[in-house]
Amino acid sequence: MKLIRYGEPGREEPGVILEDGRRLDVGGQFTDYDESFFAFGGLEALQAWVDDGCPDAEEVPPEARLGPPIDRPSKIVCVGKNYLEHAKEFGEGIPTEPVLFMKATTCWSGPFDDVVTPPGSTKLDYEVELAVIIGKTASNIKEEHALDHVAGYSVFCDYSERAWQKEMGGQWTKGKSHDTFGPMGPWLVPASQISDPQGLRLWCKVNTELRQNGWTGDMMFGVRHLVSYISRFMTLLPGDVIATGTPAGVGMGMKPPRYLSPGDCVELGIEGIGEMKQRIVASH
Structure with a gap:
């Protein structure tokens, strides 16, 4: 999997790209890819969700802008x-x-x-x-x-x-x-x-x-x-x-x-x- 964020600048939503190329929204599972996400096991939880088949996930619109893949870092x-x-x-x-x-x-x-x-x-x-x-x-x-x-x-x-x-x-x-x-x-x-x-x-x-x-x-x-x-x-x-x-x-x-x-x-x-x-x- 690969982590993406999509949407207008400053209002991006988290998403994921699967091995088959599908781009799915993960906003229903995670708020954003930020300090808290990485600090509290978010990457492992995301992988587990993907391994479980991404239940209830919606596809990311193909025309959606891609933002930076993580929220603005502390440094x-x-x-x-x-x-x-x-x-x-x-x-x-x-x-x-x-x-x-x-x-x-x-x-x-x-x-x-x-x-x-x-x-x-x-x-x-x-x-x-x-x-x-x-x-x-x-x-x-x-x-x-x-x-x-x-x-x-x-x-x-x-x-x-x-x-x-x-x-x-x-x-x-x-x-x-x-x-x-x-x-x-x-x-x-x-x-x-x-x-x-x-x-x-x-x-x-x-x-x-x-x-x-x-x-x-x-x-x-x-x-x-x-x-x-x-x-x-x-x-x-x-x-x-x-x-x-x-x-x-x-x-x-x-x-x-x-x-x-x-x-x-x-x-x-x-x-x-x-x-x-x-x-x-x-x-x-």
Whole structure:
């Protein structure tokens, strides 16, 4: 099964995709895929309900918009320069331990929603990433227990305004947090269905041109290490998201740089998880 949320922004209902492709509403069973859902065994209860044949479930309308597959998390923790070739194209040296930064949760967006170019933006960029969704509270946990705290995985795009990120002083957050800069989806794949999070191909196209093409096995710091490492510095709550970094091929790294403009189309995906697509639009 895969977890989805559907409906208008801010009013999404929880749903599930079965192995036969049917999309069913689960609103009669669960309020939402949020911190409480993951903290109190919701994923296991959902699986049991599916195994029982999804009694009294209604189908999700085929035309329904898909939102992000979980409710807005308490935090989005991002890992910078986690692929060697991307660290080289980014500059500023090769990290010896994970580089962490945050995206404001108000950037939360659906997998096929438009990305709005901020007023004054000149260097809008894309980054395909494996998203790790935390399943139970993690605080100062050992690496060997890290994956026990993971609920599932999804596709994430870390959109960035590079001028704001690198040319305006301070930390990266201001270049990472504009509304629509954090689409995730199209669904959550439970961790039990991903045998090895370091064995996945991830890719990104801009206007059908393949820009990024990498493997999660190329991470300098893998998922186990990241969950354990981050939990040393902050408590990870159920439903929190870790964006694990991006391979080489971002617009900033090209010579000359090739940033996004209104009208561009960004397609990205991770094999075994899913694909997303966003259109870049001008701000109003």
